[in-house]
Amino acid sequence: MSEKPPIIVVTDLIKRFGGLAATDGLTLEIATGETHALIGPNGAGKTTLIAQLQGELSPDSGEIRFQGRDITRDPPHRRAALGIARSFQITSVFPDFTALENVAFAVQAQDGHGFRFWRQSRSDPALLRPAWEALDTIGLSHRAGRLARDLSHGERRQLELAMALAMRPSLLLLDEPMAGMGRAEGVRMTRILESLKRTYSMLLVEHDMDAVFALADRVSVLVAGRCLATGAPAEIRENEAVREAYLGKRH
Numbered sequence: 001m002s003e004k005p006p007i008i009v010v011t012d013l014i015k016r017f018g019g020l021a022a023t024d025g026l027t028l029e030i031a032t033g034e035t036h037a038l039i040g041p042n043g044a045g046k047t048t049l050i051a052q053l054q055g056e057l058s059p060d061s062g063e064i065r066f067q068g069r070d071i072t073r074d075p076p077h078r079r080a081a082l083g084i085a086r087s088f089q090i091t092s093v094f095p096d097f098t099a100l101e102n103v104a105f106a107v108q109a110q111d112g113h114g115f116r117f118w119r120q121s122r123s124d125p126a127l128l129r130p131a132w133e134a135l136d137t138i139g140l141s142h143r144a145g146r147l148a149r150d151l152s153h154g155e156r157r158q159l160e161l162a163m164a165l166a167m168r169p170s171l172l173l174l175d176e177p178m179a180g181m182g183r184a185e186g187v188r189m190t191r192i193l194e195s196l197k198r199t200y201s202m203l204l205v206e207h208d209m210d211a212v213f214a215l216a217d218r219v220s221v222l223v224a225g226r227c228l229a230t231g232a233p234a235e236i237r238e239n240e241a242v243r244e245a246y247l248g249k250r251h
Contacts, residue, residue, distance in 0.1 A: 004031035007030055007032040007170065007201045008030050008064065008203075009028075009029040010026060012061065013061075014061045014062055015045075015057060023052065026045075026049065027227065028220055028227055035215050036220065037205075037219045038220050038222055039207075044223055045222055046222055047175055047205065053173055053203070054079060054084060054086040055074060067083075067170075080110065081110070083170035085169035087160050092160060093159050093160055096147060097148060099144050099162075100128065100144040102148055103135055103163050104124075106131075131166055134166040139192060153181065154188065157178075157181065165196075170201060171203070172200050174203065174206070175205045177206065178190075178206055178211055179207075186208055190211045190214055219233055228242060
């Protein structure tokens with residue numbers, strides 16, 4: 001267990017879809033300032049857990065506490081206001097708006113206006129300033145004026161991360177941020193996430209094991225909705241049960 005206080009604590013979480021337990025009595029905690037990776041085979045329940053932490057799905061039972069507060073039944077917008085931001089497996093940007101406008105929309109949504117007054121995002125300094133800062137943080141400010149649909153796949157993933165950062169989170173839920181990337185783009189994203197360590201607490205779901213072991217302070221292995229093991233990357237590499245269940249002999 002980490003010596004740092006937890007930013008989020010999951011206790012005995014259960015989520016069923018029919019007869020399938022996608023989350024099966026899961027207990028997990030992420031320390032403040034920690035980059036915690038969640039790995040496991042397809043169907044292990046990783047994205048289902050992320051959706052429950054973000055509020056898209058409600059657990060059938062169990063508890064989620066964020067910074068000491070019970071958020072188990074809080075809707076997504078309330079969790080976002082508290083400081084939880086999520087990126088998705090599939091990019092979710094507005095393709096017909098510029099990179100800067102996309103991030104400004106996220107700032108606007110965080111301020112509680114949703115997207116009803118989207119036109120002001122194009123000119124309001126209170127929205128554009130933090131949008132520029134977020135783009136600069138992830139190295140995309142030079143593409144601020146480009147339409148999102150004209151960005152490369154890797155750049156769209158960076159843009160989605162900038163949108164999450166613009167919401168001023170204290171916890172980032174990153175669901176396969178390297179999905180669909182080539183090697184060069186994956187290396188670039190790994191460096192970006194490395195630069196965010198300690199500034200943000202992060203839960204990282206990722207199949208790229210090189211990225212996982214480069215970034216994570218601790219790794220939890222999910223199998224059939226249960227946590228098989230949690231430990232430092234070196235411990236997880238050497239855990240025989242983990243090797244058999246997921247990593248395989250190559251690792």
